[in-house]
Amino acid sequence: MTTLSTRAEVLLKTLIERYIAEGQPVGSRTLSRHMGLDLSPATVRNVMADLEELGLIRSPHTSAGRVPTEKGYRVFIDTLLKVKPLDSGEVSKLRCEFDPSHDPQQLMECASHMLSEVSRLAGLVVLPRRDEASAFRHIDFVQLSKGRILVIIVTQDGQVHNRVITTERDYEDTELSRAANYFNDTYSGKLLAEVKQALVAEMREASDDMQRVMQLAVTMASRAFATERAESEDLLVSGESNLMDFPELGDMRKLRRLFDAFNTKRDLLQLLDQSVRAGGVKIFIGSESRYEPLADCSLVTAPYTIDGQIVGTLGVIGPTRIAYEHVIPIVDITARLLSSALSHGERGGRLESPGH
Amino acid sequence: MTTLSTRAEVLLKTLIERYIAEGQPVGSRTLSRHMGLDLSPATVRNVMADLEELGLIRSPHTSAGRVPTEKGYRVFIDTLLKVKPLDSGEVSKLRCEFDPSHDPQQLMECASHMLSEVSRLAGLVVLPRRDEASAFRHIDFVQLSKGRILVIIVTQDGQVHNRVITTERDYEDTELSRAANYFNDTYSGKLLAEVKQALVAEMREASDDMQRVMQLAVTMASRAFATERAESEDLLVSGESNLMDFPELGDMRKLRRLFDAFNTKRDLLQLLDQSVRAGGVKIFIGSESRYEPLADCSLVTAPYTIDGQIVGTLGVIGPTRIAYEHVIPIVDITARLLSSALSHGERGGRLESPGH
DNA sequence: TCTAGCACTCTCGTACGTTGAGTGCCAAGC
DNA sequence: GCTTGGCACTCAACGTACGAGAGTGCTAGA
Numbered sequence: 001m002t003t004l005s006t007r008a009e010v011l012l013k014t015l016i017e018r019y020i021a022e023g024q025p026v027g028s029r030t031l032s033r034h035m036g037l038d039l040s041p042a043t044v045r046n047v048m049a050d051l052e053e054l055g056l057i058r059s060p061h062t063s064a065g066r067v068p069t070e071k072g073y074r075v076f077i078d079t080l081l082k083v084k085p086l087d088s089g090e091v092s093k094l095r096c097e098f099d100p101s102h103d104p105q106q107l108m109e110c111a112s113h114m115l116s117e118v119s120r121l122a123g124l125v126v127l128p129r130r131d132e133a134s135a136f137r138h139i140d141f142v143q144l145s146k147g148r149i150l151v152i153i154v155t156q157d158g159q160v161h162n163r164v165i166t167t168e169r170d171y172e173d174t175e176l177s178r179a180a181n182y183f184n185d186t187y188s189g190k191l192l193a194e195v196k197q198a199l200v201a202e203m204r205e206a207s208d209d210m211q212r213v214m215q216l217a218v219t220m221a222s223r224a225f226a227t228e229r230a231e232s233e234d235l236l237v238s239g240e241s242n243l244m245d246f247p248e249l250g251d252m253r254k255l256r257r258l259f260d261a262f263n264t265k266r267d268l269l270q271l272l273d274q275s276v277r278a279g280g281v282k283i284f285i286g287s288e289s290r291y292e293p294l295a296d297c298s299l300v301t302a303p304y305t306i307d308g309q310i311v312g313t314l315g316v317i318g319p320t321r322i323a324y325e326h327v328i329p330i331v332d333i334t335a336r337l338l339s340s341a342l343s344h345g346e347r348g349g350r351l352e353s354p355g356h
Numbered sequence: 357m358t359t360l361s362t363r364a365e366v367l368l369k370t371l372i373e374r375y376i377a378e379g380q381p382v383g384s385r386t387l388s389r390h391m392g393l394d395l396s397p398a399t400v401r402n403v404m405a406d407l408e409e410l411g412l413i414r415s416p417h418t419s420a421g422r423v424p425t426e427k428g429y430r431v432f433i434d435t436l437l438k439v440k441p442l443d444s445g446e447v448s449k450l451r452c453e454f455d456p457s458h459d460p461q462q463l464m465e466c467a468s469h470m471l472s473e474v475s476r477l478a479g480l481v482v483l484p485r486r487d488e489a490s491a492f493r494h495i496d497f498v499q500l501s502k503g504r505i506l507v508i509i510v511t512q513d514g515q516v517h518n519r520v521i522t523t524e525r526d527y528e529d530t531e532l533s534r535a536a537n538y539f540n541d542t543y544s545g546k547l548l549a550e551v552k553q554a555l556v557a558e559m560r561e562a563s564d565d566m567q568r569v570m571q572l573a574v575t576m577a578s579r580a581f582a583t584e585r586a587e588s589e590d591l592l593v594s595g596e597s598n599l600m601d602f603p604e605l606g607d608m609r610k611l612r613r614l615f616d617a618f619n620t621k622r623d624l625l626q627l628l629d630q631s632v633r634a635g636g637v638k639i640f641i642g643s644e645s646r647y648e649p650l651a652d653c654s655l656v657t658a659p660y661t662i663d664g665q666i667v668g669t670l671g672v673i674g675p676t677r678i679a680y681e682h683v684i685p686i687v688d689i690t691a692r693l694l695s696s697a698l699s700h701g702e703r704g705g706r707l708e709s710p711g712h
Numbered sequence: 713t714c715t716a717g718c719a720c721t722c723t724c725g726t727a728c729g730t731t732g733a734g735t736g737c738c739a740a741g742c
Numbered sequence: 743g744c745t746t747g748g749c750a751c752t753c754a755a756c757g758t759a760c761g762a763g764a765g766t767g768c769t770a771g772a
Contacts (some may be wrong), residue, residue, distance in 0.1 A: 142494040241615035259597035419734045
């Protein structure tokens with residue numbers, strides 16, 4: 001692509017800024033006034049014609065102003081946008097929201113909520129898949145009623161999972177707690193994948209000469225691990241209703257599809273997973289997401305980490321016309337704050353160096 | 357109120373049925389055709405005039421048909437409606453959805469989802485408040501990292517709550533597990549309220565001669581209980597987007613308020629609590645809920661129980677124009693199924709006798 | 713290369729007439 | 743005394759027409 005003249009760049013930049021602020025096509029007259037350079041509307045029109053030819057802007061109809069195309073937004077974001085860093089007061093206010101005494105689930109709910117509140121858009125947080133990567137920490141068996149035993153599994157990162165399994169006979173509390181102790185001593189610290197594997201092996205060679213306690217623990221645990229729903233991941237969505245304030249999303253059918261997408265989650269999760277790979281903030285504009293319900297929306301995401309490992313993604317969804325220069329740092333900071341709130345390892349809870 | 361003639365009743369009934377089916381004001385001509393009786397439109401008009409005078413129907417404008425008022429719906433539901441019981445095939449299909457090996461949380465999510473799917477409206481489930489009424493069953497302490505301990509509290513009904521507390525020094529696993537054992541032996545089976553009270557007392561007279569294990573257990577538990585968020589209750593909402601299909605809720609501002617109400621939850625919870633007291637299905641029509649965002653909506657609720665004790669409410673929200681004769685049994689059955697899935701006490705999981 | 717001017721285009725809001733559905737009322741009929 | 747057909751009236755909805763305003767493209771001149 002031929003590179004733009006500085007004048008064209010300034011023009012495109014102001015046009016998009018105006019359009020983001022006002023939400024309406026901007027014409028040559030207003031543009032010539034708000035652009036720093038001293039050019040007449042006519043000149044502006046000429047430049048706009050060039051930009052239109054390049055596919056960066058378009059007019060909704062003959063005598064409206066121009067609006068940015070997706071390509072225009074893309075150029076704007078990649079080369080023209082000056083991200084305004086949040087002032088430190090803002091940051092520390094956000095930081096306060098992350099009470100480190102909350103458990104991971106709560107922290108993520110908090111992050112999602114915060115994203116939607118601060119950006120006035122819909123906030124998203126992909127929960128980490130509790131998978132082979134996380135380490136087993138603790139198990140516990142609690143008899144709830146005849147034949148029903150609650151199995152609690154805690155992973156190293158503080159996530160708690162619980163399943164109810166049914167058994168033929170009842171057990172004494174001491175029996176259960178001894179089984180749990182055995183299990184904890186044996187497997188604590190191992191990766192979940194390893195534990196599962198080990199359980200399969202143990203079950204295969206289960207024999208009468210196996211100690212009763214051992215047998216009990218292994219049987220129950222493997223049943224709990226087996227029935228563990230293949231949830232893999234989950235998505236938290238907050239502030240969907242913020243999106244109803246944008247006139248460009250006023251079409252009920254489109255809105256419906258969008259909200260259904262929030263509820264279905266599956267496709268969104270897949271999409272959000274893409275941004276896990278790259279570090280830093282990633283932006284999908286309109287059809288770039290290749291997901292029809294998001295055709296008129298933009299997605300700003302950033303991965304978050306636990307102890308340096310990327311475990312999930314968070315971000316916001318809004319119309320393509322959003323104040324990127326504000327939203328980007330919001331998503332960025334939230335990802336950092338969440339990461340540091342979740343990471344309570346030896347390295348402590350510092351913000352790592354910026355990396356957008 | 358003067359009682360209606362049978363003819364007026366039939367007319368009101370068919371009018372409302374038609375309106376529910378079509379969603380548009382119904383006029384004298386169509387009514388005279390669809391009503392079983394053989395009356396001319398003119399006669400129908402006379403009767404309609406009477407009904408209008410009684411405040412049971414009204415016309416949106418001079419030359420539209422009539423639509424039911426809230427009062428009209430009320431009479432319809434209270435005296436004219438024949439609830440169609442679900443056929444048993446339907447019921448057993450629903451019953452299958454409630455896998456009793458799920459934990460309470462999952463069961464309720466399932467119920468909410470099911471309500472919205474089957475009724476094509478928004479489904480609601482109020483989670484039981486984990487309060488004084490529920491019995492303490494089990495506690496566990498797990499050290500996650502330096503100075504951070506995960507406290508897991510299990511109640512008799514199988515709900516799992518967890519908090520992270522921070523401590524000054526680190527503990528051995530055996531130390532923690534001994535503390536948990538002590539605590540479990542002492543308090544298992546007692547009501548949470550009693551446990552809290554006992555903890556306060558223990559803390560007050562905590563002294564050096566208290567056993568170390570005891571002291572540790574009491575300190576940690578009381579910190580966990582103290583920081584327990586005053587969540588009291590929570591609300592699950594499913595299928596909100598179903599409401600976008602109803603043209604009468606097409607106004608974006610109203611819809612926005614409604615969706616905000618779903619997110620805020622607080623007021624809705626308060627409202628839903630009202631229906632806890634009475635057993636059976638309860639219906640709020642439009643402004644009867646005395647909650648502005650629900651002005652154009654109806655709420656159909658029923659309480660659900662654990663082992664005979666009412667612990668929460670579930671239901672659906674839709675426009676006032678909903679197929680009550682279908683929705684009422686759906687809510688009713690779902691409440692029963694959820695109750696029986698949650699009740700795994702001695703009495704087993706039977707459906708109790710109908711009580712609407 | 714920029715600018716002023718001008719004719720052109722298109723949306724939006726308003727006004728207006730037409731259509732059709734439905735009503736209220738009245739007088740005739742059972 | 744109910745019921746019914748007839749009739750004038752009302753009102754939303756729809757389509758057309760038209761002016762105002764905003765913005766454009768093009769051209770000629772600085």
